Amino acid sequence: MVNNKSILYGILAGLGLLIFYLTIVSIFQGINFAFLNLRSLWYLIFPLAIGFGTQIGLYTSIKHTAMLTGTVTGTGGISAGSMIACCSHFLLNLIPIFGFSGVAIFLVAYQKWFLVLGIISNVVGILLMLKHKKHMNQMLQAKL
Numbered sequence: 367m368v369n370n371k372s373i374l375y376g377i378l379a380g381l382g383l384l385i386f387y388l389t390i391v392s393i394f395q396g397i398n399f400a401f402l403n404l405r406s407l408w409y410l411i412f413p414l415a416i417g418f419g420t421q422i423g424l425y426t427s428i429k430h431t432a433m434l435t436g437t438v439t440g441t442g443g444i445s446a447g448s449m450i451a452c453c454s455h456f457l458l459n460l461i462p463i464f465g466f467s468g469v470a471i472f473l474v475a476y477q478k479w480f481l482v483l484g485i486i487s488n489v490v491g492i493l494l495m496l497k498h499k500k501h502m503n504q505m506l507q508a509k510l
Contacts, residue, residue: 376423
């Protein structure tokens with residue numbers, strides 16, 4: 367049986383990641399640009415947000431172990447980090463002031479790769495959690 371709270375938490379987590387993305391881009395480039403950028407990268411940003419939400423939903427629906435908590439922390443952190451790396455190239459106006467123009471060029475050049483890395487991380491995290499959930503269900507059935 368699916369825990370309704372886990373579905374809600376998953377949806378909220380995915381929406382939260384999208385709002386985070388739009389907020390960061392809006393701060394540095396304006397809300398219109400944020401939506402234009404979302405429109406141009408939707409095929410990477412939406413799967414990243416959906417995967418992140420799925421991980422959070424799965425995490426809240428199953429019995430937790432230290433290994434599972436580590437998995438969610440690691441893969442979720444990579445997802446959030448990918449989104450931050452994707453957005454951080456908008457700091458181009460500030461980065462050269464601090465002497466980090468090479469970092470800005472790197473972030474712009476590999477923006478899509480950061481998002482792909484986050485999506486791959488989501489897939490790995492989801493698969494590991496599904497495996498864990500299956501294992502926990504088998505253990506529960508064996509006890510019955």
